[in-house]
Amino acid sequence: MALSDHVHMLGQELRIRHGTRVHKISVNAGFTCPNIDGRVGRGGCTFCNNRSFTPGINGPESVAVQIERGRQVVKRRTGAQKFLVYFQAYTNTYADLQTLRSLYDAALRQPDVIGLSIGTRPDCTPEPVLRLLHKYQDQGFDVWLELGLQSAFDATLTRINRGHGWEEYRSAVQAAHRLGLRVCTHLIAGLPGETSWHAEQTLARVIDLGVEGLKLHPLHVVRGTRLAHDWRSGAYRPLEQDAYVDTVAKLVQQTPDQVVYHRLTGTAKPPLLLAPDWCAHKWPVLNAIEAALATSSTCGAKVHGTGLSSRESALTESRG
Numbered sequence: 001m002a003l004s005d006h007v008h009m010l011g012q013e014l015r016i017r018h019g020t021r022v023h024k025i026s027v028n029a030g031f032t033c034p035n036i037d038g039r040v041g042r043g044g045c046t047f048c049n050n051r052s053f054t055p056g057i058n059g060p061e062s063v064a065v066q067i068e069r070g071r072q073v074v075k076r077r078t079g080a081q082k083f084l085v086y087f088q089a090y091t092n093t094y095a096d097l098q099t100l101r102s103l104y105d106a107a108l109r110q111p112d113v114i115g116l117s118i119g120t121r122p123d124c125t126p127e128p129v130l131r132l133l134h135k136y137q138d139q140g141f142d143v144w145l146e147l148g149l150q151s152a153f154d155a156t157l158t159r160i161n162r163g164h165g166w167e168e169y170r171s172a173v174q175a176a177h178r179l180g181l182r183v184c185t186h187l188i189a190g191l192p193g194e195t196s197w198h199a200e201q202t203l204a205r206v207i208d209l210g211v212e213g214l215k216l217h218p219l220h221v222v223r224g225t226r227l228a229h230d231w232r233s234g235a236y237r238p239l240e241q242d243a244y245v246d247t248v249a250k251l252v253q254q255t256p257d258q259v260v261y262h263r264l265t266g267t268a269k270p271p272l273l274l275a276p277d278w279c280a281h282k283w284p285v286l287n288a289i290e291a292a293l294a295t296s297s298t299c300g301a302k303v304h305g306t307g308l309s310s311r312e313s314a315l316t317e318s319r320g
């Protein structure tokens with residue numbers, strides 16, 4: 001059995017749709033974030049240090065140059081022939097419409113690019129931007145709106161200084177759905193004050209809204225964040241790997257088959273990563289999730305099947 005026998009992964013869906021392996025290429029288009037620059041808040045989310053999820057990418061290299069470099073690396077490593085450009089760092093709808101159009105157009109003009117994944121905040125999705133994304137979708141491109149939510153509990157969102165609540169998220173999802181855009185929601189397990197019960201409740205509320213995609217991360221502590229201070233003082237203790245794997249397995253089993261998982265874990269590297277150590281490596285975590293799901297499926301839980309190996313299916317979404 002493989003991970004993709006148990007989880008509907010983005011990699012397998014893209015491979016079926018496009019008849020070849022498709023890989024995400026992350027770009028940093030030089031945006032900032034309204035929760036950092038003062039428009040919504042200052043200091044950002046307590047766990048946020050964007051260098052932890054965009055290592056080695058330091059704009060302002062053009063989007064085209066970043067895509068070309070990413071294409072060479074990904075082709076060599078995975079043999080992928082087509083690419084989904086992932087605007088990842090900070091808030092990738094936080095600019096005027098003309099600037100956004102020019103950046104997204106530049107990405108879609110590159111050879112073998114089949115679409116866009118746009119990472120942003122729920123309070124930064126004005127209708128004209130959603131319409132622009134919808135226009136690309138109408139032109140035949142794959143488009144995902146990736147919304148950071150992390151938790152459906154407003155008390156947690158306040159605690160981690162998200163600068164928005166559940167209501168902004170709900171409203172953004174509904175606005176995107178009115179235009180027929182697909183939404184991938186980012187959730188974090190191991191948030192301060194939360195247990196796996198909170199993660200399951202969050203999942204249920206998100207699924208009720210009809211989201212099409214999910215991305216799961218363990219909360220990990222990186223340098224230069226307020227969470228690092230809490231961890232050093234003992235006020236925050238990260239999840240153990242076993243607890244994370246157990247939570248992910250439960251969430252996957254409670255997810256309808258049509259929902260696509262873009263990612264099941266997240267990593268950072270020392271010295272940026274402070275804790276937990278297991279967040280430095282992806283494969284042991286993915287293998288443990290696969291084993292947990294395989295054990296559950298022999299006990300009667302659902303099995304999802306397409307036949308890609310766990311390495312193949314995770315590679316296709318490894319930078320998401």
Ligand code: SF4
Nearest residue numbers: 033035044045048090
């Ligand atoms: S919304 Fe995203 S980019 Fe902005 S502070 Fe939070 S995690 Fe960082």
